[in-house]
Amino acid sequence: xxxxxxxxxKNMKTVFKVFVYVVCILLTILSVIPFFIMIINGTRSxxxxxxxxxxxxxxxxxxxxxxxxxxxxxxxxVGFKNSIIVSTGATACAVYFSSLTAYALSAYDWRxxxxxxxxxxxxxxxxxxxxxxxxxxxxxRVNLVNSLLPFIVPAIASPTIxxxxxQYLLSTFSIDIVNSARIDGARELRIFNxxxxxxxxxxxxxxxxFIFVTTWNQLFMPLIxxxxxxxxxMPVMVSQLRGNIYRTELGSIYLAxxxxxxxxxxxxxSLSKYIIAGVQLxxxxx
Amino acid sequence: MKHKNFSYAKYGYIFSIPFxxxxxxxxxxxxxxxxxxxxxDRAGVPxxxxxxxxxxxxxxxxxxxxxxxxxxxxxxxxxxxxxxFKIWGMNFIPQILLALILAVWFTSRRVSFKxxxxxxxxxxxxxxxxxxxxxxxxxxxxxxxxxxxxxxxxAWGLIDQAINFEASPVASQIVVAFIQFWMWYGYTMxxxxxxxxxxxxxxxxxxxxDGANSFQQFLYITLPNLRTIMLYTLVTSLIGGLNMxxxxxxxxxxxxxxxTTTTSIFIYNQAFLxxxxxxxxxxxxxxxxxIIAVLSxxxxxLMRDKEAAKLRKLKRQDNNALKKSLLGVG
Numbered sequence: 001x002x003x004x005x006x007x008x009x010k011n012m013k014t015v016f017k018v019f020v021y022v023v024c025i026l027l028t029i030l031s032v033i034p035f036f037i038m039i040i041n042g043t044r045s046x047x048x049x050x051x052x053x054x055x056x057x058x059x060x061x062x063x064x065x066x067x068x069x070x071x072x073x074x075x076x077x078v079g080f081k082n083s084i085i086v087s088t089g090a091t092a093c094a095v096y097f098s099s100l101t102a103y104a105l106s107a108y109d110w111r112x113x114x115x116x117x118x119x120x121x122x123x124x125x126x127x128x129x130x131x132x133x134x135x136x137x138x139x140x141r142v143n144l145v146n147s148l149l150p151f152i153v154p155a156i157a158s159p160t161i162x163x164x165x166x167q168y169l170l171s172t173f174s175i176d177i178v179n180s181a182r183i184d185g186a187r188e189l190r191i192f193n194x195x196x197x198x199x200x201x202x203x204x205x206x207x208x209x210f211i212f213v214t215t216w217n218q219l220f221m222p223l224i225x226x227x228x229x230x231x232x233x234m235p236v237m238v239s240q241l242r243g244n245i246y247r248t249e250l251g252s253i254y255l256a257x258x259x260x261x262x263x264x265x266x267x268x269x270s271l272s273k274y275i276i277a278g279v280q281l282x283x284x285x286x
Numbered sequence: 287m288k289h290k291n292f293s294y295a296k297y298g299y300i301f302s303i304p305f306x307x308x309x310x311x312x313x314x315x316x317x318x319x320x321x322x323x324x325x326x327d328r329a330g331v332p333x334x335x336x337x338x339x340x341x342x343x344x345x346x347x348x349x350x351x352x353x354x355x356x357x358x359x360x361x362x363x364x365x366x367x368x369x370x371f372k373i374w375g376m377n378f379i380p381q382i383l384l385a386l387i388l389a390v391w392f393t394s395r396r397v398s399f400k401x402x403x404x405x406x407x408x409x410x411x412x413x414x415x416x417x418x419x420x421x422x423x424x425x426x427x428x429x430x431x432x433x434x435x436x437x438x439x440x441a442w443g444l445i446d447q448a449i450n451f452e453a454s455p456v457a458s459q460i461v462v463a464f465i466q467f468w469m470w471y472g473y474t475m476x477x478x479x480x481x482x483x484x485x486x487x488x489x490x491x492x493x494x495x496d497g498a499n500s501f502q503q504f505l506y507i508t509l510p511n512l513r514t515i516m517l518y519t520l521v522t523s524l525i526g527g528l529n530m531x532x533x534x535x536x537x538x539x540x541x542x543x544x545x546t547t548t549t550s551i552f553i554y555n556q557a558f559l560x561x562x563x564x565x566x567x568x569x570x571x572x573x574x575x576x577i578i579a580v581l582s583x584x585x586x587x588l589m590r591d592k593e594a595a596k597l598r599k600l601k602r603q604d605n606n607a608l609k610k611s612l613l614g615v616g
Contacts, residue, residue: 013397020391024405030468031408035415037434038423053427053434101305108298116302123313125522125582129529129550130575133557133568134319135312140332154312157305188297217416219532220550224558235418239536242422253426260419268414272407279410279473280480 035261042255049250065255072243073229076259079237082148083263086222086233087215089152094211095204097156102165103196106173117166124159129220136224146228151221161207164282168203206278209271213264234260317575323568325350330562341565353569363570365544366552369459373534373548374527376463381471382519386512388471389478390504395490406479409472417469421536424465428452455545458538462546465533474519481515482508514588521585525578549574 041049045061069076104110105117128135139150173196181191197204219235226232232240238260241253268275328338343349357363388409392402399405412420427434431448439445451457485508493503531550534540540547540555547555549570557567 017397017399020397020399024388024399024401028405028408031411031472034420034423034427037427041426050432053429053432053437097304097308100301104298104301108295108301110295110298113298122582123309125525125578125585126313126317126575127525127529127578128313129531130571130578131313131316131320132553133323133564133571134316134321136557137323137328137332137564138316138319141334150312154308156308157313159309162305188294189301192301213414217414217418219416219418219535220529220554224554235416235532238416238418238422242425242536242539250426250429253422257419257423257426261415264415268411269407275414276403276406276410276476279476280483282477282480 035265038254039258041251042258044251044254046249046251049254061251062255065249065251068249068252069256073240074237074256075229075232076234076237076256078230079232079234079260080263082231083216083234086148086151087212089148090155090215091208091211093152094155094158094161095208098158098161098165098207099197099200099204100192101162102169103192105162105166106169107175107178107196120159120162124163128154132221132224135221139225145225146231147225148231150225151215151218151233155211155215158211161211164207165200165203168200172199206274206281209267209275210278213267216264320568320571323564324353324572326565328564328568329566332562332564353565354573357566357569357573360566362544362547363549363552366547366549369544369546370528370530370548373459373463373466373530373546374524376460377466377470378520378523378527381467381474381523382516384471385474385478388475389482390508392475392479393482394500396500406472406476410476411472412469413473415469417532418536420465420469421533424461425452425537428461452538453542455541455543458542458546462530462534462537465537466527466530470523474523477515477519478512481512485511517585517588521581524581528574528578 037054040055040058041053042065043058043060043062044055045059045064048055048059048061105113135150139145139147144150177195177199178191181195186194216233217235218233219239222233222236223239226236238257241256325340326338327341330336341349341352343352391397392399392406428436428451430436430450430452433448435451436445436448440448449457451461489507489511490503493507498506528548529550530548531554534546534548535551535554538546540551553567553570553574556563556570
């Protein structure tokens with residue numbers, strides 16, 4: 001009897017395992033196939049795609065698709081350049097100043113410290129989109145329409161990053177190191193730059209990936225503020241693919257979409273371990 | 287010692303200055319500006335020297351709440367609110383269910399799965415890809431009459447005739463909801479996994495000893511302990527939903543028949559297309575902001591640091607006791 005139970009339990013376990021794997025493999029296909037088709041169809045000519053949309057082998061129309069793409073306003077290199085400028089700038093601002101603010105919140109004992117932290121928790125939830133009208137009018141008045149600065153400088157105030165940096169500092173930071181540097185006569189900002197910042201490197205790297213990707217993917221504000229083609233970021237370039245010039249050029253559309261995400265694929269698959277760990281870290285917040 | 291701490295305290299303020307300045311300039315000011323625009327007659331192609339004032343009604347009397355009235359009576363705005371919640375609901379319910387199931391499987395202590403790490407990486411992947419690209423990719427895949435999806439469904443014999451996904455309001459809503467689901471279930475799964483891994487293993491061990499089976503443990507331990515995280519996911523997802531723009535804008539440009547016009551698309555169309563109605567767009571933004579503020583404050587009060595609050599309360603009691611005893615002595 002006992003033996004029989006163990007055996008049936010083992011069988012059930014195997015059935016369960018097989019079931020889980022089947023579900024996971026189906027979901028994997030669901031995740032991967034759209035991108036796979038995108039990449040393959042980018043190398044196929046529009047007539048080929050129209051004849052059979054689904055193919056598993058690349059064709060030889062890559063060059064033609066690329067040339068057709070050049071006729072319209074989609075310019076992957078300009079988009080790439082602008083997106084790199086915006087994402088790098090915003091990431092640098094957000095990471096450095098959020099670390100500084102987090103340091104102010106955890107190393108010093110000042111009267112408004114707790115209220116300031118509560119304030120950060122409150123504004124963390126407010127999405128920038130609700131003040132888009134005011135932001136646009138403000139940028140219009142100060143002549144920053146068609147400039148990349150409005151996407152970089154505001155990153156100095158990134159409440160969410162401050163929150164995570166503070167958590168990190170609270171769990172790893174000890175004031176003794178700072179005190180010994182103080183005896184050596186180092187000034188406070190110098191202590192922060194030379195001693196505290198290097199200690200925060202792991203957390204900074206993790207946050208940097210997320211800010212970079214989030215900034216890279218932004219569409220709403222760039223769509224509103226950037227009207228000149230030479231300033232368009234990648235997502236704005238992509239949004240132009242809906243336009244008439246490309247309507248019938250399926251091969252070129254697929255190729256353009258592929259070019260727009262290749263940098264993200266490179267970043268994601270080379271750093272996926274850290275990215276997954278980073279998302280999971282965000283979950284244990286409370 | 288006390289004196290030494292005091293002299294360093296000023297650096298707390300100094301180091302917070304960049305954050306505060308940037309926040310005041312680029313977050314608070316635009317928000318206040320948006321609020322003020324909501325009460326004015328600011329509309330039309332923007333020009334530098336145009337004069338704007340408080341909104342006036344047809345008789346020329348001041349009518350500061352006119353924009354809010356016209357938004358509240360605007361049928362498209364109401365539709366956009368309904369669409370937003372509808373599309374959000376269609377994506378969130380299956381998303382949270384699948385994420386929960388996967389999280390429980392991947393954290394199972396009885397059965398271990400090989401390749402868990404790879405599955406996590408692949409399920410989360412769509413989340414980091416540009417939404418604009420994904421919207422246009424799905425548009426191409428769902429093309430009518432010959433697209434990947436239509437071809438496949440016909441080849442498998444699931445349908446006889448190609449479906450015109452783009453022309454159907456219901457199909458468009460479902461597709462937008464599906465894309466959101468597809469992009470976000472991996473993220474939610476990861477959040478749940480870390481939530482489950484963060485639970486005290488002793489709870490599960492003692493349940494084992496008591497003879498509770500996996501399902502009972504899920505029902506009575508995992509689920510109740512995941513409540514806060516689920517609430518957090520719910521509210522952040524709802525806020526994200528109210529800002530949903532990229533997918534519905536590029537997949538279906540808010541159509542057909544306004545079926546995928548979300549609140550964000552409505553605001554965008556009001557302000558940046560056609561008549562440049564910045565004032566009514568600002569009024570609509572404020573209504574959305576009010577909804578978000580209510581949702582966030584609910585979350586904030588439910589999730590506030592309970593331990594810290596308890597500690598502060600204890601401290602206060604301590605102080606009171608100290609005062610009392612001092613008074614007693616005095």
